[in-house]
Amino acid sequence: MGKSMKKKNTALASGLIISSVLAAAMIIGIFYTPYDPDRMNGAEKFMAPCLQHLMGTDNFGRDIFSRVLEGLKTTFFVAVCVTATGSFFGVLLGAVTGYFGGILDEILMRMNDALAAFPSILLALVFISILGSGKYNIILALGIIFIPSFARIVRGEFIRQKELDYVKSARLQGAGAFRIMFVHILPNILPALLSAVTVGFNNAVLAEAGMSYLGIGVQPPDASLGYMLSEAQGYLFSAPWYALCPGIVIILLILGFSLINEGMGGQHA
Numbered sequence: 001m002g003k004s005m006k007k008k009n010t011a012l013a014s015g016l017i018i019s020s021v022l023a024a025a026m027i028i029g030i031f032y033t034p035y036d037p038d039r040m041n042g043a044e045k046f047m048a049p050c051l052q053h054l055m056g057t058d059n060f061g062r063d064i065f066s067r068v069l070e071g072l073k074t075t076f077f078v079a080v081c082v083t084a085t086g087s088f089f090g091v092l093l094g095a096v097t098g099y100f101g102g103i104l105d106e107i108l109m110r111m112n113d114a115l116a117a118f119p120s121i122l123l124a125l126v127f128i129s130i131l132g133s134g135k136y137n138i139i140l141a142l143g144i145i146f147i148p149s150f151a152r153i154v155r156g157e158f159i160r161q162k163e164l165d166y167v168k169s170a171r172l173q174g175a176g177a178f179r180i181m182f183v184h185i186l187p188n189i190l191p192a193l194l195s196a197v198t199v200g201f202n203n204a205v206l207a208e209a210g211m212s213y214l215g216i217g218v219q220p221p222d223a224s225l226g227y228m229l230s231e232a233q234g235y236l237f238s239a240p241w242y243a244l245c246p247g248i249v250i251i252l253l254i255l256g257f258s259l260i261n262e263g264m265g266g267q268h269a
Contacts, residue, residue, distance in 0.1 A: 012263020018256035029069030037070040070223035079204035085143025090150020098158025116148035157189040198261040
C-alpha cells in the first residue's frame, strides 16, 4: 500500500512539474518570443540548434523555438476549449440522464451511444468537411465528439451516488432535484471527473496534432505543433531537429497530464 501511494505521489509530482514548465513556456510565448514566429530568413535556412537559435531553424529560416512556443499556445488553447466544451455538455447530459433515468435516459443515451459508435477521427473529418478547417471549427468539431465520453462517466457516477444515504437525506430535507444534482452529488464525483478531464485533454492534444498534421486542422498563419511535424517530414535526415523539437514537446505535454492522471488514481475515459 505504501509503495503504491509513493508511486502515485511520484507520478503526480512529475506530471505537475512537466505540465507546469510547459504551461509557463506557453504563457511566456503569449508575451514574448525570441523571434517573430513567421519571419523568414533565406540566409539562415536549416541552421542546427545553437545559442542564436536554440532549436535551430526550418526550411524558411524561421526560428523553430519561437514557432514551438507559438504552436504550444495554439495547442493549449484548442485542447482546453475542446475539453471544456465536451465536459460541460457531457456533465449536463450525464447528470440529467443518470439522476432522472426513465424514458429521458433511454432517448438521450441512445443518441449518445450513436454518436460514440462512430470512430472519432471519422466524425471529426465529417464535421470539418462541413464546417471547414481552422482553429475554431476544430474546437467545435472535437468538442461535440468528446461529449459522449464525459456523459458516460458522469451518468454512471450519478446512478451510483443517487442511491447513497446523503442523497436520500437531502431529499427528506426537501432539497430539489437540481440542488441535489449540482450541490450534493457533483462535488462528490469530482475525482472521477478530474481524471476524465486529464484524459480528455490528452486526447484533444493528440486529435488536434493529428488533424493539423493531415492539413485539415489549424491552418497558417496560426502555428501548430502538428502542422510543424507535417512540414518537417521531408527533412527527417537532413534536418532532424525540425521534427524532433515539436514532436518532443507534444510527447512531454501528453506525458505530463498522463502522470497527473496516474497520480490521482485516474480512470480512463
